[in-house]
Amino acid sequence: MRIDIDDLSVEVAGARLVRDVTLHAAAGQVVGLVGPNGSGKSTLLRCVYRALRPAAGAVRLDGEDLHAMDPREGARRLAALPQDSSSEFDFSVAEVVAMGRLPHRRGAMGRAGADDAVICGRALERVGAAHLADRGFLTLSGGERQRVLIARALAQQPRVLVLDEPTNHLDIAQQLEVLTLVRGLGPTVLVALHDLNLAARHCDLLYVIADGRLVASGPPHDVLGPELLAEVFGVRAHRVRHPETGAVQLLFDRLTDHEQVETP
Numbered sequence: 528m529r530i531d532i533d534d535l536s537v538e539v540a541g542a543r544l545v546r547d548v549t550l551h552a553a554a555g556q557v558v559g560l561v562g563p564n565g566s567g568k569s570t571l572l573r574c575v576y577r578a579l580r581p582a583a584g585a586v587r588l589d590g591e592d593l594h595a596m597d598p599r600e601g602a603r604r605l606a607a608l609p610q611d612s613s614s615e616f617d618f619s620v621a622e623v624v625a626m627g628r629l630p631h632r633r634g635a636m637g638r639a640g641a642d643d644a645v646i647c648g649r650a651l652e653r654v655g656a657a658h659l660a661d662r663g664f665l666t667l668s669g670g671e672r673q674r675v676l677i678a679r680a681l682a683q684q685p686r687v688l689v690l691d692e693p694t695n696h697l698d699i700a701q702q703l704e705v706l707t708l709v710r711g712l713g714p715t716v717l718v719a720l721h722d723l724n725l726a727a728r729h730c731d732l733l734y735v736i737a738d739g740r741l742v743a744s745g746p747p748h749d750v751l752g753p754e755l756l757a758e759v760f761g762v763r764a765h766r767v768r769h770p771e772t773g774a775v776q777l778l779f780d781r782l783t784d785h786e787q788v789e790t791p
């Protein structure tokens with residue numbers, strides 16, 4: 528399913544935190560959102576998963592305005608993994624994943640259908656967490672929790688997945704595993720990431736946000752040039768090739784005060 532974000536502005540408590548952002552993701556693409564702390568990534572994503580309404584502009588899924596859609600219908604199409612969402616569930620893993628089925632039930636008090644258990648079981652299997660079904664969610668490690676939350680999102684059977692920092696608190700092996708998993712899932716993915724090497728490796732396109740505005744977009748290695756990295760992130764970047772895979776990797780240093788003055 529296509530995502531089109533057109534001239535989107537978002538306000539919180541009277542402050543315009545996101546301004547005129549336009550972003551397009553084709554069906555099945557993994558599109559990354561990168562930018563410094565406080566640049567507006569989460570605010571933008573919160574508007575995409577409808578925790579906030581646009582102050583101007585629109586978010587469209589296959590051409591249909593997401594904020595004009597019936598909420599239940601929207602939840603059947605789009606699932607989200609908000610930042611640090613994992614501490615709120617004092618439930619078993621199976622119960623957490625079953626929450627993903629709520630948008631598919633008939634009416635607010637609708638009962639679980641026969642298919643629901645099968646769909647939830649499959650979702651847990653896809654993320655390699657079937658063995659955790661009876662565990663308490665709060666007893667899981669950070670990586671296990673992220674897998675279970677991704678399973679909950681998959682149980683929602685969405686066509687679009689919005690992930691805000693899904694690798695937070697994960698060790699490097701878990702980060703690579705979670706992002707490899709996300710790439711193979713099927714839905715169109717919009718994901719905020721801090722690690723630029725991970726973003727470059729796992730995303731088809733990157734959108735760079737600074738001060739609530741879009742400053743660059745395109746294929747990762749076109750976008751993540753030394754000038755942009757100096758200007759937006761305040762770092763000096765060197766590109767090197769991985770000796771075995773040939774993949775481009777970025778190495779970072781802080782800019783000196785002298786270089787910072789020279790940066791336009």
Ligand SMILES: Nc1ncnc2c1ncn2[C@@H]1O[C@H](COP(=O)(O)OP(=O)(O)OP(=O)(O)O)[C@@H](O)[C@H]1O
Nearest residue numbers: 539540542544562563564565566567568569570571
């Ligand atoms: N409820 C709010 N009231 C006022 N300001 C807010 C509110 N929520 C966010 N902000 C501010 O909006 C700006 C953008 O925040 P946001 O969380 O979207 O950035 P971010 O790019 O996701 O940051 P990070 O990478 O640190 O998670 C920040 O300056 C933040 O302090």
